[in-house]
Amino acid sequence: MSKIWNNYRYLILRRFVQIGMLILFFGANAWGWKILEGNLSSSELFGVIPMSDPYAVLQMVVAGAIVASDLLIGVGVVVLFYFFIGGRAFCSWVCPINMVTDAANYLRRVFDIDRGQLQKQPISRNVRYWVLGISLVVSAFMGIAAFEFISPISMLHRGIVFGMGFGWAAIAMIFLFDLFVLKNGWCGHICPLGGFYSLLSKFSFIRVHHLEENCTLCMKCKIVCPEKQVLHMIGKESLPVLSGECTNCARCIEVCDDDALRFSIRDFIQNKKMGE
Amino acid sequence: MSNHLKAKKPLGDRRKFLLNMARGAGYAVIGGFVWSAYLDEAKASPLVLRPPAAINESDFLKTCIKCGLCVEACPYDTLKLAQPGDHKPIGTPFFTPRDIACYMCEDIPCVPVCPSGALDESSVTVKGQLDINTAEMGLAVIDENSCIAFWGIQCDACYRACPILGKAITIEYDKNERTGKHAFLKPVVHADACTGCGMCEHACVTEKPAIFILPREVAMGKAGSHYIKGWDKKDEARLKDAHAIHTTTKISKRKAVDKLNRGLEGLLDE
Numbered sequence: 309m310s311k312i313w314n315n316y317r318y319l320i321l322r323r324f325v326q327i328g329m330l331i332l333f334f335g336a337n338a339w340g341w342k343i344l345e346g347n348l349s350s351s352e353l354f355g356v357i358p359m360s361d362p363y364a365v366l367q368m369v370v371a372g373a374i375v376a377s378d379l380l381i382g383v384g385v386v387v388l389f390y391f392f393i394g395g396r397a398f399c400s401w402v403c404p405i406n407m408v409t410d411a412a413n414y415l416r417r418v419f420d421i422d423r424g425q426l427q428k429q430p431i432s433r434n435v436r437y438w439v440l441g442i443s444l445v446v447s448a449f450m451g452i453a454a455f456e457f458i459s460p461i462s463m464l465h466r467g468i469v470f471g472m473g474f475g476w477a478a479i480a481m482i483f484l485f486d487l488f489v490l491k492n493g494w495c496g497h498i499c500p501l502g503g504f505y506s507l508l509s510k511f512s513f514i515r516v517h518h519l520e521e522n523c524t525l526c527m528k529c530k531i532v533c534p535e536k537q538v539l540h541m542i543g544k545e546s547l548p549v550l551s552g553e554c555t556n557c558a559r560c561i562e563v564c565d566d567d568a569l570r571f572s573i574r575d576f577i578q579n580k581k582m583g584e
Numbered sequence: 585m586s587n588h589l590k591a592k593k594p595l596g597d598r599r600k601f602l603l604n605m606a607r608g609a610g611y612a613v614i615g616g617f618v619w620s621a622y623l624d625e626a627k628a629s630p631l632v633l634r635p636p637a638a639i640n641e642s643d644f645l646k647t648c649i650k651c652g653l654c655v656e657a658c659p660y661d662t663l664k665l666a667q668p669g670d671h672k673p674i675g676t677p678f679f680t681p682r683d684i685a686c687y688m689c690e691d692i693p694c695v696p697v698c699p700s701g702a703l704d705e706s707s708v709t710v711k712g713q714l715d716i717n718t719a720e721m722g723l724a725v726i727d728e729n730s731c732i733a734f735w736g737i738q739c740d741a742c743y744r745a746c747p748i749l750g751k752a753i754t755i756e757y758d759k760n761e762r763t764g765k766h767a768f769l770k771p772v773v774h775a776d777a778c779t780g781c782g783m784c785e786h787a788c789v790t791e792k793p794a795i796f797i798l799p800r801e802v803a804m805g806k807a808g809s810h811y812i813k814g815w816d817k818k819d820e821a822r823l824k825d826a827h828a829i830h831t832t833t834k835i836s837k838r839k840a841v842d843k844l845n846r847g848l849e850g851l852l853d854e
Contacts, residue, residue, distance in 0.1 A: 337656050349675075350651035350699050358699055364649055368700075373646035376701030438608060442616045450623045452645045457626055457674055458619070462650065466665060466675055470652050473667025 318558035325401050333469045348402070348465045349456070350382055358382035363504040367453035370444050387508065395512035396505040399495060400534075400557030404464050408479055409495045412486035413534065422491060433496060433537065433553070436503030443500050455500055492534045495555075506552040514556060515574040520546040522568035529560035529569060548574055629671065630802055632678045633780065635663055636686065636719035637695045637703045641801065648702035650675030654694040660687050663694060679721075681782020681797050688716045688747050688781050717748060722780025722797040723804060724753070724773045731794035733770055736760050742771050742795045745787035751777040753784060771795065775804065 313320075333351070335341035345352045350360040360382030368375055390398060400406055416422055446454040456462060460482055463475040486493045495502055518541050525543045530536045538551040539560065561569045595603070627645050635654050638644050654677050655663040662684045666672035679686060692714050695703045708719050724742070728734045746753045751774065758768040771784075773795075782797045813819040836843075 337652065340656075345656055346651040346653045350649045350653070352653070352699075360649065360651075360699065368646060368649065371646045373643070374701065375647070376699060378699040379649065379701070382699060438612055439615075442612050442619065446616055446619050446623065450620055450627075451642065452623060452627055453649075454619060454623060456650060457623055462675060463668060466650065466652065467667070470655060470665045471667050474669035475667060478668065 315562050318562050322401050322557065323407070326404060326407060329402060330404060330465075330468055333465070337469050347462070347469050349462060350379065357385060359386050361501075362387050362508070363501050364453055364456050366504075367443060367447040367455060371447045371451050371453055390505060390509050391512060393513055395509040395514055395556045396502070396552060396554060397509075397514075397556045398505050399499075399502050400555035403461055403495075403501075404468065405461050405479075405482065405499075406495065408464070408483050409486045409492070409534075412483050413492060415487055416491060417531070421487070431490065431497055433535075435497050436500055436506070439498060440500035440503040459501070460494075461499070461501060496534055502555075508552070510550075510552040513573050514571060516549040516554060516556070516558070516560060517570055517572040518542060518545075518547055518549070519568050519570070520544065522566045524566050524568075526565070528563040528565070532559040532563050534559075542568075548572070550574075627673050629673055630799060632666075632672045632676075633681070633722050633782070633797055633799060635677050635679070635694050635703055636688075636692060636716060636721055636779070637705060637708045638721070639702060639704050639707075641799070644702050645673055645676070647700050648676050649700045651699065652677070653697040653699065654703060657693040657697045659689065659693065660684055662686050679782070681785040682793060683786075685782035685786040686721060686779075687783075688719070688779065690714070690716060692716050692719075717777075717779060719779040719781075720800055722782070723775055723800045724778050724780065724782075724784050724795050725798050725803050726771060726773060726795045728770075730790055730792070731771070732790060734768065736762065736766060736768055738769060739789060740769060740771065741787045741789050742784035745783040747781060747783055748777050748779070752779070775800075 329344065332341065332344035333347055336343065336345040342355050343353070345355065348361060349364050350358070352358055358378050358381050360379050362383045365375060365379055365383050390396070394401075443455040460475075460478040463478050467473065467475040467479075482494045486495075490497060518539075520541075520543065523543045527542070529542060530539055533539055534557065535551075535553045535555060538549050538554040541547040541549075556571075558571065561571065630641070632641075634641070634644060635658075639647065650665065652665050655665055662679045663677045664670075664679065666674055666676050666678055668674060672678055692708060695705050695708060695714070698705075705714070708714055708716060710718055731739075733739045740755060743749065743753045743755055754772050754774065756768075756770045756772050758770055760766040760768050780797045780800070785793045785796045788795050809822075812822060
């Protein structure tokens with residue numbers, strides 16, 4: 309039992325946070341709960357603290373909207389949290405699509421699809437930054453928040469809280485894409501919101517640290533990692549994971565049997581010497 | 585042979601990089617155009633009714649963050665967020681009066697909760713007080729062909745259902761020439777008072793409502809500023825500071841005959 313807890317503790321916590329937030333949001337619409345109202349685009353905690361999706365607001369501003377101050381305060385709350393503390397934790401601790409793509413990734417391992425398909429992924433992980441750039445250009449030209457009109461994240465979250473409609477089709481697309489076409493396809497390659505948080509969280513405090521002297525090179529961490537390029541130092545050097553693309557999902561920490569990975573607060577002085 | 589080998593020289597890093605960037609840019613342009621084309625279709629939905637105090641539609645689409653706080657604040661479940669398949673701009677709030685009309689709450693709970701400014705509280709505030717009667721969600725329109733009151737059957741369901749009874753909808757009496765002894769009781773909508781709440785559409789007894797709400801942009805025409813109601817003092821006042829532009833054409837002092845005969849002077853003399 310303690311082994312299960314040890315190997316899945318962060319996964320259980322993440323699902324608890326993800327599903328818990330969905331239930332709170334759902335309860336606000338269905339039963340009038342006043343804990344967490346709205347949805348991931350913009351919400352209110354206890355009816356007081358506003359929180360808004362900074363990427364959505366950025367698109368709106370680029371589209372030419374005059375944004376109310378409530379929204380800007382909400383953006384400030386979210387940006388400060390992820391910039392200083394959470395890193396790209398939104399993707400693995402909050403975003404409901406994470407559960408869809410994790411399921412696809414899990415099935416890829418079960419059916420050994422990874423090995424059957426080419427080792428080299430057909431598209432670059434940098435595509436997300438291109439999509440991010442294009443979304444802003446399209447927003448400016450079309451005068452609306454471009455990604456918000458096609459975002460499967462919003463479709464799923466809004467769908468769960470307010471009613472799904474045909475939104476399930478978008479979710480199925482992502483699931484099948486991740487399962488059969490591209491490993492970590494949506495979250496790790498295409499999603500511009502993930503790209504946005506990757507850029508935002510470059511300097512956050514909570515980081516995964518690698519202790520090379522404990523590492524036995526079993527590579528379990530690299531197998532479970534959805535952004536395995538961030539673990540380039542495994543077995544080579546004792547370095548913190550500094551890439552903003554790390555989602556702080558902590559799967560690497562819990563699958564490591566050798567205590568070679570752990571969470572820690574980043575040490576700025578040390579990092580300066582090592583670079584990235 | 586040496587020429588052949590030279591032609592197959594491997595590409596330099598610089599050239600490879602540039603070609604890769606060119607490929608990326610190509611994908612970006614194609615993707616951007618497809619995306620834009622989709623958005624242009626997706627946002628074109630003029631027949632959608634917004635919550636009270638919504639700013640004009642094109643600004644609304646820019647400004648609404650699709651959080652659903654207005655939907656959650658609505659005590660009557662009138663407001664919905666557009667789902668994929670509703671054929672409305674996705675995630676934006678709207679209502680369908682035939683299903684659930686707006687009950688015009690005095691405290692307008694859906695408006696102050698809006699964090700983005702897509703619902704503008706000041707547009708429904710009169711002298712520091714919220715006043716739902718100033719909302720302009722839409723305008724009721726009557727199809728006189730299917731409204732049974734226009735057939736001569738007595739029905740005042742819309743008139744009775746109207747929350748601004750006697751102002752937004754009035755009943756006009758008219759003689760029924762067909763029977764010679766009955767009256768038509770025709771409903772008439774007044775655009776200056778109607779908020780577009782849709783209680784009339786909801787109450788309408790016909791199979792498909794003969795009175796229905798359209799967005800004001802769609803329902804209303806526009807006469808143009810050069811038409812002035814001379815009998816309306818307020819409208820006439822628009823002329824107060826008006827001034828005509830005086831133009832004078834300089835008239836030639838010479839006689840017309842001179843012009844016609846010009847060049848023929850010599851001939852006339854002979």
